[in-house]
Structure formats: structure tokens, C-alpha cells
Amino acid sequence: MELKKWHQMRAEELQDMLGVQPQQGLTEEDVERVRKKNGWNELTEAKRISPIILFLNQFKDFMVLVLMGATLLSGMLGEYLDAITIIAIILLNGILGFVQEFRAERSLLALKQLSAPSAKVIRGGKLDVISTKLLVPGDIIVVESGDRIPADVRWLETNSCSVEESALTGESLPVSKHSQAIDEDEVPLGDQKNIGFMGTMMTRGTAKGIVVRTGMETEMGKIADLIQNTESQDTPLQHRLEQLGKILIIVSLALTVLVVVAGIMNGQPAVGMLLAGVSLAVAAIPEGLPAIVTVALALGVQRMIKRKAIVRKLPSVETLGCASVICSDKTGTLTQNKMTVTHVWVGGRDLEVTGDGYAPLGQILENKCPVELKNDQGLRRLLQIGTLCNNAEIVETVSDETGGKRKGKEEEETDSSWDLKGDPTEGALVALSSKMGMSPSSLNGLYKREEEFPFDSERKLMSVVVCHQGGRLLCTKGAPDVLLRKCSYILWEGKVVPCTGTLRQKVLDANEEMASKALRVLGTAYRDLRPQERVGSEGEAESQLIFVGLTGMIDPPRREVRDAIATCRRAGIKTVMITGDHGTTAEAIAHQLGIIPRGGLSMSGQELSGLSDEQLDAQVDHIYVYARVSPEHKLRIVKSLQRKGHVVAMTGDGVNDAPAIKASDIGIAMGITGTDVTKEASSLILSDDNFSTIVSAIEEGRNIYENIRKFIRYLLASNVGEILTMLFAMMLALPLPLLPIQILWVNLVTDGLPAMALGVDQPEKDLMEHKPRGAKENIFGRRLGWKIISRGFLIGLCTLGAFWLTLRIAPDQPGQLIKAQSVAFATLVIAQLIHVFDCRSSRSIFHRNPFQNKYLVIAVLSSLILMLAVFYIEPLQPIFKTVPLGLREWALTIVAASIPTFLMGIGSVWGGNRHKHRGNGRIVVKSTKISA
Structure with a gap:
């Protein structure tokens, strides 16, 4: 005969199974015997990683190893300031990562705070108050209004009893409890009305019950176990930066070796070429990348705070930008949590x-x-x-005025x-x-x-x-x-x-x-x-x-949520409602908000339990509402969506949401109604508990990632230009067009302020009209790799052309080589500073107002002044091996530097105009969305 579950048992069956009488309770001997078998009534913690190991783990990332290599090279060149800067960047990123992971480990501590400190228990016929930790299965406890339930309890007697379970089940209203047996086998937590769950609060009435589960066997314990055994996901940005680091180190070392070998084979001094090669390697590795990323994310965090979102983990801002599914709780997020x-x-x-x-x-x-x-x-x-x-x-x-609350005048519209x-x-x-x-x-x-x-x-x-x-x-x-x-x-x-x-x-x-x-x-x-x-x-x-x-x-929908969901749909983002409420209520709200499209499905937790992972994966893309679900269900839904290739944002406020929030790509907790457990497991906290704030965060995240791509495009195209200038010169048996000190100065001037200003660029107008990028999209995707190579090729070619033309005028004249190197130096810097404006648009320099980003204008002017300083301040001329340039040289420099950006820009405009009029008489307004 199959053993009945606790909710199915009659009072007499419970008493017989646990060997206890409600009037007498357990004896001390019974308690000791049961405790040896079941342990203490507490949430146990998995073995924690020591803070030292956690800190050292921050330096295992491939990009960090690349930066350490750049530090070594800078030290070999005597560039101690560069070396110190890189070390500071590495330490800063390591400390940030350590703090975030250390705080994430505190979820279980917050969960423990939901446990009641003491419990009223009947033992040996007497009512006593003991520590919750001492409870064992079979104990008879008494719970009154305002008490937190100390363990999972099967009620024996109830008197007008209601329990607040929203943190555990997602049920928006207090649940009335009774003591009758429930015959059904599979009953959702929210419908187990003869069971009291550990950590929930009795809001009305009194009840007597028998403890049936303690510690990690309780529903709260199961959640604690899920939190501890759920691995946090690396963000798409972390994946892409690691991928970028590997590509950069391989390509830069290969090209550097090629330049050195070609130079030596063409008669250049071996020591000089080795020094030039090391300089190129340092220039090719973007040691400023983590700093720029950190600054871009940090500034995004400040903007998010103004939009009512508090970011706990910096990379999560960017992760939101590629979210393809938002799994949202209903109560308080999509709705007002105010019955009306x-x-x-x-x-x-x-x-x-x-x-x-x-x-x-x-x-x-x-x-x-x-x-x-x-x-x-x-x-x-x-x-x-x-x-x-x-x-x-x-x-x-x-x-x-101080932010507190006081009695006051009625507000007219809120x-x-x-x-x-x-x-x-x-x-x-x-x-x-x-x-x-x-x-x-x-x-x-x-x-x-x-x-x-x-x-x-x-x-x-x-x-x-x-x-x-x-x-x-x-x-x-x-x-x-x-x-x-x-x-x-x-x-x-x-x-x-x-x-x-x-x-x-x-x-x-x-x-x-x-x-x-x-x-x-x-x-x-x-x-x-x-x-x-x-x-x-x-x-x-x-x-x-x-x-x-x-x-x-x-509980009515929030007024602004319907528009926010419509914005998500235009941006290619699916919204899914996951709630502990009844299916009828959930579907009604979902239809009001426009969540369920024609042909969209809803599913109950009971139906979900009957599906295997493979069956769920086959249906998950067509389901928009999940009702009456448990914490395990929420976790299954998130993992199923991730297996289908989605980047999942999960919102919630209750303890039951914490495992799924931790497992999701971006976990979002409610700031007003959210429990500490949920907040500790999350990456982002909404201070206004509003779904529309998530949409603002997505827009911010998309812009941050695009700005990072702009920086990478600018930096790598510039570096490719430097390397190809040297490579082409060696292949053509020309003298060195750039000296090592000039390469390092170009690296310092162009990698600094202009790149930083790109990190705070304004978004393009159609940012939220595109589908989210794929979670596995290459950092060089959407033709970024082609733009880097083509612009870098042209910058290198034009720089070398300016060098060769200047050298050809009087190749044997004393000082002409220095003048040609000065022209090449100036051409390279100006070409890169013009190219930075081209990087602001996914199309060309002509598609955006170049003066819109005032920080970029100031940065470019500052870089120009720094460049001019090495030409016209006499003490700097012998250090950088430069000479003042005349009008003819400057004219050649500006023309050569302008060719890469304006040539490609004109091609883009011409190509865009052709696309507008192509295809069966149909006009496609945006060249980025071409259809035949």
C-alpha cells in the first residue's frame, strides 16, 4: 500500500505514525530519539569557499592573464607608469568581483532570519516555550496571530486561522487554514491548506499542529538547498571579453613576430626590431578595456538609480541588454498589489x-x-x-521633505x-x-x-x-x-x-x-x-x-505596464508571467496586459509536474503564463528557457523566487515587497517594484553594450592600423615608419580620453527596435570584425603612404627620415581621432551629429593638444624624435588621415541609398532593415 502524504492523513493517522498524543506531546526521551534520526531544526550551510580563495579566483580570467603579460612587457620597456596603471586596473576588477561573489553567498543567512527564534510546544503534558532549533517531528506546537511558523506543521485544530504565505508560494492574499485531510495526491503548496510552512506568518486566529518536517526537510529547507546548489551564470559580457582576450593575444603576438622577422630579414637591427615588436605588442593589447568597461557600467549604474533600479552586480546591467525573455511575478510587479x-x-x-x-x-x-x-x-x-x-x-x-512619512494633505493624482x-x-x-x-x-x-x-x-x-x-x-x-x-x-x-x-x-x-x-x-x-x-x-x-x-x-494591473510589455514585444523580448495565484486570475491579468498573443498557452504547476524536461523544452517557447507553481517549477522554467538559447531575466519578491533568480542570467528583486533572501540572490533591485523599470534597464543595458562595442571597434581598428603600418613597411624594405616611443605615445593618446568618452555615448534612436542579440553572439558579430579590419587596413595604408611620400621627396637629405616619421606619427593619430566619430554609428560618420557627444569632442581636442605638444615643445622633440611640420606636411597628413573614415562613410551612404530603392518597387526606409 502506498504511503499517504502529510496533507492526506487524518489526525488519528498522524498521531499513530509519529507516536504522539496532542494533549501530552512528546517526552524528553522521545525527543532525543527523534533528534538523533532527524537532526536539528535549522537550515544547514554548505561548505563555504574561504575569502582568500574567492579573492584569488578573480585573477584566473584569461583577459586578466593577458593584462599581466602587458604589465611584464611594459616593465621590460621601462614604462613603469603603464605597468602600475595596469596593475591598479587588475586589482580594482578583482576587488569588485570578490565583493559581488562574497555578498551573493549571504543568501542563506538572510533565509535563516525568516526562522522563528522560539516556539510554543507541548511536551510531557505542559506548554513550554523553547528555541525553534530544538523542535523535532512529532512535537505538538501552538501558533497564534503574529507568530512565525517554526517548522512544517500539519494542523490538528484551527480557529479563524489565516497565514501569509506570499514569500513562499506567491499567493497574493493570506490563506485560510483548516485541519481536514485533503484526499488528492498532488496538491500545489498554495492549496495545501491543512499545512503550515516554516518561515510563513500567521496573520489571524490560532492553531495547534503537529510538526511533520524540520530543518532541511521543510519547504524552506528545500529552497535553501536549491540556492546553495544553483550555480550563478557567467554574463554574456564576461564570455565575450574572455573570447576577445584570447583572440587579441594570438593575433597580436603573431603579427608582432611577423613584423620583427620581416624587419630583421630586410636588414633592420635585431635589437631595434625586438624593441619595436615589444612596443607593438603592448599597443595591441587593450589594457584599458577592463577600465573602460568598468567605467561604462558604473556610469550606467548611476543612470539606473535615477530610473529606480539599484544594481548589485556591475555586469548585470549589460546582461539585461541581451535579455530575450523576462519571467515576471504577477503580484506587485505587473499588478499594484492593492485589491480594488x-x-x-x-x-x-x-x-x-x-x-x-x-x-x-x-x-x-x-x-x-x-x-x-x-x-x-x-x-x-x-x-x-x-x-x-x-x-x-x-x-x-x-x-x-526629509523622505519620511507623515500625515498630510491629500495627493490629487496618486x-x-x-x-x-x-x-x-x-x-x-x-x-x-x-x-x-x-x-x-x-x-x-x-x-x-x-x-x-x-x-x-x-x-x-x-x-x-x-x-x-x-x-x-x-x-x-x-x-x-x-x-x-x-x-x-x-x-x-x-x-x-x-x-x-x-x-x-x-x-x-x-x-x-x-x-x-x-x-x-x-x-x-x-x-x-x-x-x-x-x-x-x-x-x-x-x-x-x-x-x-x-x-x-x-489586484489591478499597473497603468504603465501594458505599454512596457508592448515595448518589449517590439524589441523582440518575450514576457512570461509566473505566479502562485490561480490560473483564471493569472490569465485574466495576462490578457489585460497583452502578454498572451494569439495561440499563446498557459500551464498550471500540476501540469508542469507531469512533463519531462524534454517535453517542457518542446513547449516552453509557446507558454506565456504559469500559474500555481512551486519554487522547483520556477527553476525548471528558467533552465528550460536557457537550454533553448534564451537569456533570461527573472523577477520576484518571495523566498520561493530566490533559486530561480539566482539561476537566471539576470535576477531582479523587488525593493519594496522583496524579502532579504531574494535581494541577496539578485543582481538588480527595483526600488519601485515596477515592471516598466525593467524595460528602462534593458534599454540602458543595450546602450552600454553598444558603447563597449564602439570602444572595441575604435581601439582595435587603431591597433590594426599601427601593426599594419609597421608590417607593410618591413615587407617593402622601408625604414621604420614609427619608433617604439612613438608607438607607445599613440597608444597613450588614443586609448585614453576618446575611448572613455565613447563609453558614455548616447544611444541611437532605433536601439529598442531591434531583436536582442544572441547569448552566444561573437563580440565581432554584426560585421564589427569587417569594420575593424577594413578601417585598420586603410589607416595603416594611408599612414604608410604619407610616410613614403614625405620620404620620397628627398630620401638622402639629412633629417628627412625623422620628418617622414613625424608625418606618419601625426597621420596615425589624426586618422584615429577622426575614426572615433565614425565609431559612434553602426552605419557611418554621416548618420550622427558629431557634436552630440560633448565629452568626445573635448577628449579629441585634448588628444590633439597632447599630440601637438611633442612637435612644438622643444624639450619633448628629442625624446619622441619629432620635428615641427610645415603647411605642406600638415596638408598631406590631414588628407591622408581623412581618407579611411570618409571613403567608407561615402560608400555606406551610397549603399544605403541603393537599398532604399531596391526590391519590387518597395521602399525600405531604414537601410539596416532591408527586405526584398
Whole structure:
């Protein structure tokens, strides 16, 4: 016979299996025996990497090894300032990486803080308070409102018991608990209503239960295990930089050796060629690349903070730029996490409610016209019941100048200053009444509560008795189908009439209509009590009621999210909703927001459990909504998408989201509602919990990556130009066109400020109109490699041409070689400084305003001044082996330096114009999106 699961067992079966009686609890001998088998009730930690090893691991990256080689070469050349700079860059990047990884290891510590410090337990027939760590399976515990549940517990007795489980299950509302067995075998966590989970909070009522799982066997323990055993993903940027480093070292060393060998074979001094070769190798290795990347990311972080996003890991900013799927939690991210009444049904009339959140801003409309409450007895009674049969409070607060909150003046267009204290469902009813001027404060002076029969999950009703000048009143709200069975009358068209079968069916039809829209529906009823009538129980009170009407509420979508999702779709990014809520609610919100396209699918956690990884991979691209899912499900979804080649951004706020957030390419936590566990596992925190902020982050990430590509394009094309200048000269048996000191000076002048200014360039207008780049896209993809080689070839050819023409004028004249080398030096620098403006556009220099980036203009002017200094400051001339140039030399230099950029730019414009008019008379406006 198959062993039953905890939620399937009756109380007697539980007691027999665990050998305990609820009144007596375990004995100390029992406790010791069970603890030897099950261990302590705590989350155990995997063996941690020592901080020293973690720090040393930061220097295993291939690009770091390349930089160390550049440091050695710089030292050999006596360029100690360069060597010190490179070492500082290496240490800075190592420290940043160490801090990020060290902080990521703190997720489990944050998870432990969710554990209750103590628990009320019955042992040996006595109620005692002990450390949570000492609990064992079989212990009988008592939990009250406000207590954190200390272990996984199967409830034996419940009294109006509700538990806040959103951090674990994603359920947006507190869950009512009961003690009855559940017969089904596979039941999602959110539907295991006879189980209490470790780390969740009891918000109402009291309960007694028997501990069934402790420590790492609890659902919280399973999450801790997932976090520890889930490896963080390297970012696409890290992959690309490692790839770039390998290519650079191989190519630069090969070309350098070729230059040295060619020079020696053509009669150049071996020592001089070796020194020139080492200089070329240092110039070819972009030691400034990590610094530029770090600065570009750091400045992006500052811009992100202004956009309400806090970055915890620098590379994550760029990773967002290539995200192809965003897996988003529903509650609080896509929705406002503020239950709002949107529909009212009273006396056969369907009424619409405007406004959202808890602010008293909005109206009740009938056929688009405002309802007059004064002449509407049914609506007035419904609002009255919703306000009196209620324990929630809405508090008005506004931020003062210091950033704190204080009581204050009503804000006209925002509800951000209205905070709920109590149950979200009851808060929605208070907000509804306040919109019509019937606030709790206006009724408190007229009605005084005598008695309350709290809501519980078995009877699904709540009732209160209030007295007023005219007598006493019983107000009841709850599940419409249950409440209707308690009603003998109905308030119809302002009159109390018998509740006939026909009228009952109309109520049920209205309830079904609201439920089909994924609304949470509550019914309201009342009856007048006689002056001396006493109601000693719920059964006595909740009978012969007068049914009034229905209220339908939902957690509404954020206003700006629909546009943000549309922007994602245009950018080729798929949005997926993953939630612990019910499927009907999730699908309704997804349709409102435009998440599900035609033919898109949704799936429940139960259906997901029945799929193998291969079956899930086959369907995952077509699924847009996952409902009623567990933490393991979320992790499976993220990994399946990654196996399909997607770069996945995962958002969430609860403990249940942490494993998937850590496993995703970019983990995003909610700053307001997020738990510390989720924040520690994340790379990015949204300070406003808003999905649209993610879209802003994606735009920022794309721009940062494009700026990094601009820098690489500029730097490598310049370096290729330097190497080819030397290589062509050696192959043609010409003298050295550039001296080692000049090569190093070019490297310093052109790798510095202009490259840094490219790192903060503004985005091109159509940045968010392109599909995300592939996770495995080569750093030289999208023709970047061709642009680097072609521009570098032209720069090298034009530099050598200027050198040869100057040398040819008077080859035997004393000092002519120095003048030709000076012309080559100037041509190379100016060609690179012109080329930097070409690198701002994916098309050509003519497609963007060259003065738009003021930092770049200033940087280029600074580099020009530094270049001119070595020509016209006499003490520097013998150091750099330069001479002042005349007008003829400068004219030759400027013309030769301009050819590479303007020749390719004119070709790009001409090619773009041809593409506009090509193909069956169809005009393609953008040359980057050509279709036949």
C-alpha cells in the first residue's frame, strides 16, 4: 500500500505514525530519539569557499592573464607608469568581483532570519516555550496571530486561522487554514491548506499542529538547498571579453613576430626590431578595456538609480541588454498589489467602479453615469455592510521633505500615500465606501460594534453585530454561494422581497459572470435584530438574512505596464508571467496586459509536474503564463528557457523566487515587497517594484553594450592600423615608419580620453527596435570584425603612404627620415581621432551629429593638444624624435588621415541609398532593415 502524504492523513493517522498524543506531546526521551534520526531544526550551510580563495579566483580570467603579460612587457620597456596603471586596473576588477561573489553567498543567512527564534510546544503534558532549533517531528506546537511558523506543521485544530504565505508560494492574499485531510495526491503548496510552512506568518486566529518536517526537510529547507546548489551564470559580457582576450593575444603576438622577422630579414637591427615588436605588442593589447568597461557600467549604474533600479552586480546591467525573455511575478510587479473593487452588482444592476488602489478617488457608474448614493438604498446598504463588517484601516500618509512619512494633505493624482493596515480584501471594501463619502470614521459615531463572528475557512463568512439609535443590526459578508443559502429575503429595487428561486439564480449568474473575469467576489447581507434578541453563535446569527449584493475585486494591473510589455514585444523580448495565484486570475491579468498573443498557452504547476524536461523544452517557447507553481517549477522554467538559447531575466519578491533568480542570467528583486533572501540572490533591485523599470534597464543595458562595442571597434581598428603600418613597411624594405616611443605615445593618446568618452555615448534612436542579440553572439558579430579590419587596413595604408611620400621627396637629405616619421606619427593619430566619430554609428560618420557627444569632442581636442605638444615643445622633440611640420606636411597628413573614415562613410551612404530603392518597387526606409 502506498504511503499517504502529510496533507492526506487524518489526525488519528498522524498521531499513530509519529507516536504522539496532542494533549501530552512528546517526552524528553522521545525527543532525543527523534533528534538523533532527524537532526536539528535549522537550515544547514554548505561548505563555504574561504575569502582568500574567492579573492584569488578573480585573477584566473584569461583577459586578466593577458593584462599581466602587458604589465611584464611594459616593465621590460621601462614604462613603469603603464605597468602600475595596469596593475591598479587588475586589482580594482578583482576587488569588485570578490565583493559581488562574497555578498551573493549571504543568501542563506538572510533565509535563516525568516526562522522563528522560539516556539510554543507541548511536551510531557505542559506548554513550554523553547528555541525553534530544538523542535523535532512529532512535537505538538501552538501558533497564534503574529507568530512565525517554526517548522512544517500539519494542523490538528484551527480557529479563524489565516497565514501569509506570499514569500513562499506567491499567493497574493493570506490563506485560510483548516485541519481536514485533503484526499488528492498532488496538491500545489498554495492549496495545501491543512499545512503550515516554516518561515510563513500567521496573520489571524490560532492553531495547534503537529510538526511533520524540520530543518532541511521543510519547504524552506528545500529552497535553501536549491540556492546553495544553483550555480550563478557567467554574463554574456564576461564570455565575450574572455573570447576577445584570447583572440587579441594570438593575433597580436603573431603579427608582432611577423613584423620583427620581416624587419630583421630586410636588414633592420635585431635589437631595434625586438624593441619595436615589444612596443607593438603592448599597443595591441587593450589594457584599458577592463577600465573602460568598468567605467561604462558604473556610469550606467548611476543612470539606473535615477530610473529606480539599484544594481548589485556591475555586469548585470549589460546582461539585461541581451535579455530575450523576462519571467515576471504577477503580484506587485505587473499588478499594484492593492485589491480594488471594480464591479458592484446590487438589485439586478451592474455597476462599474473607477479608480484603483486604496485612495478614495473614483466613482461608481451606471451606464457611464455617476450613481447618486442618496437615492440608492441598495447601494447605500451594501457600502454600509462592507464598512461595518470590516477590520481593515486605510491610513493617509505623505512623504515629508526629509523622505519620511507623515500625515498630510491629500495627493490629487496618486494613491501612493494611502497605506493599508489589515486584510487586502477588507481594504478594498473600505476604499470603495470612501469613494462615495461613506468612510469608517463617518460611521463610527453612528454604530458601535457589540460582537464579532470572525471569518473562518469552514463557514466562509464573517458577521458583526452593531447597535445604533434605531436598534441593532447584523452585517454579514462572505462567499456568495454560501451566503445565499443563509438568506430568506433579498433587497430588490429598494424593497425587501422573498428570495425566490428566480432571484437566487440571478444572483448566482451575476456571481459567475464576475468570477469569469477573474474577480474575487464577496456577497453582502444583513438583518435587523430585535432589541432583546441574543445571538450566541454564528448559526443563530447567520439565518433569515436579507441578501443585498455582490462586490467584485481584483489586484489591478499597473497603468504603465501594458505599454512596457508592448515595448518589449517590439524589441523582440518575450514576457512570461509566473505566479502562485490561480490560473483564471493569472490569465485574466495576462490578457489585460497583452502578454498572451494569439495561440499563446498557459500551464498550471500540476501540469508542469507531469512533463519531462524534454517535453517542457518542446513547449516552453509557446507558454506565456504559469500559474500555481512551486519554487522547483520556477527553476525548471528558467533552465528550460536557457537550454533553448534564451537569456533570461527573472523577477520576484518571495523566498520561493530566490533559486530561480539566482539561476537566471539576470535576477531582479523587488525593493519594496522583496524579502532579504531574494535581494541577496539578485543582481538588480527595483526600488519601485515596477515592471516598466525593467524595460528602462534593458534599454540602458543595450546602450552600454553598444558603447563597449564602439570602444572595441575604435581601439582595435587603431591597433590594426599601427601593426599594419609597421608590417607593410618591413615587407617593402622601408625604414621604420614609427619608433617604439612613438608607438607607445599613440597608444597613450588614443586609448585614453576618446575611448572613455565613447563609453558614455548616447544611444541611437532605433536601439529598442531591434531583436536582442544572441547569448552566444561573437563580440565581432554584426560585421564589427569587417569594420575593424577594413578601417585598420586603410589607416595603416594611408599612414604608410604619407610616410613614403614625405620620404620620397628627398630620401638622402639629412633629417628627412625623422620628418617622414613625424608625418606618419601625426597621420596615425589624426586618422584615429577622426575614426572615433565614425565609431559612434553602426552605419557611418554621416548618420550622427558629431557634436552630440560633448565629452568626445573635448577628449579629441585634448588628444590633439597632447599630440601637438611633442612637435612644438622643444624639450619633448628629442625624446619622441619629432620635428615641427610645415603647411605642406600638415596638408598631406590631414588628407591622408581623412581618407579611411570618409571613403567608407561615402560608400555606406551610397549603399544605403541603393537599398532604399531596391526590391519590387518597395521602399525600405531604414537601410539596416532591408527586405526584398
